Amino acid sequence: VAMNGAPLSSVILREAQRGYDLIFLGASGYQHPLGGTFLEAVLTDPPAHIAIIKSRDEKPRYERILVPTTGDAYSQLAVEFAAMYAEDAGAHVTLFHVLPLPERSRSWWFRRNDTGLDEQVLKMMADTMVWEMRPARAKPDLQLAAKVVEGEHPTEEILRETSRGGYDLVVFGTGNRSGRSNSFLGHRAEQLVNQAPCTVVVVLPKGLRASVPH
Numbered sequence: 001v002a003m004n005g006a007p008l009s010s011v012i013l014r015e016a017q018r019g020y021d022l023i024f025l026g027a028s029g030y031q032h033p034l035g036g037t038f039l040e041a042v043l044t045d046p047p048a049h050i051a052i053i054k055s056r057d058e059k060p061r062y063e064r065i066l067v068p069t070t071g072d073a074y075s076q077l078a079v080e081f082a083a084m085y086a087e088d089a090g091a092h093v094t095l096f097h098v099l100p101l102p103e104r105s106r107s108w109w110f111r112r113n114d115t116g117l118d119e120q121v122l123k124m125m126a127d128t129m130v131w132e133m134r135p136a137r138a139k140p141d142l143q144l145a146a147k148v149v150e151g152e153h154p155t156e157e158i159l160r161e162t163s164r165g166g167y168d169l170v171v172f173g174t175g176n177r178s179g180r181s182n183s184f185l186g187h188r189a190e191q192l193v194n195q196a197p198c199t200v201v202v203v204l205p206k207g208l209r210a211s212v213p214h
Contacts, residue, residue: 025039065168066170
């Protein structure tokens with residue numbers, strides 16, 4: 001593609017207008033872990049979904065994929081992305097959700113003690129999550145499971161599960177809210193990308209109109 005003096009971001013966006021469904025970008029990590037000023041330009045109302053890849057290895061294929069989810073539309077986009085890859089590569093996908101630790105008096109009838117939900121309840125939640133978030137067009141042989149845990153710090157729980165479960169790829173969706181939001185899939189995405197021991201793919205929806213910190 002001839003640039004003719006145009007910024008690279010403008011060239012990519014102009015080409016994406018020709019009907020592409022997804023733009024793949026590699027995270028440089030020099031200024032901001034998700035791409036700095038270049039990414040900010042690309043994320044200005046992108047015409048297609050964007051997948052930003054932060055690679056930590058040179059594997060030809062990934063076999064165990066972890067998808068942190070809050071159950072929102074951003075998470076669903078990440079699930080669909082991971083499922084499409086898993087179907088082609090024969091990989092196993094695990095959805096992972098972190099419940100905040102409840103107040104002492106809440107939902108006491110579900111609890112064995114004051115510190116956590118019964119394991120059977122967590123298993124029921126995980127089974128429901130698989131049923132609700134399985135892509136409608138997924139193939140019958142898609143290997144999809146889910147795990148629900150309780151914790152005070154979602155990012156730490158996800159990083160712990162990534163190491164403990166031997167995952168080689170983490171995929172998550174975000175609206176890329178750069179403000180100080182309480183949602184994990186907003187400002188805490190940077191921490192996950194920086195600290196994950198494996199390759200990370202961040203999936204962002206088209207029409208985002210995001211602001212990326214430098």
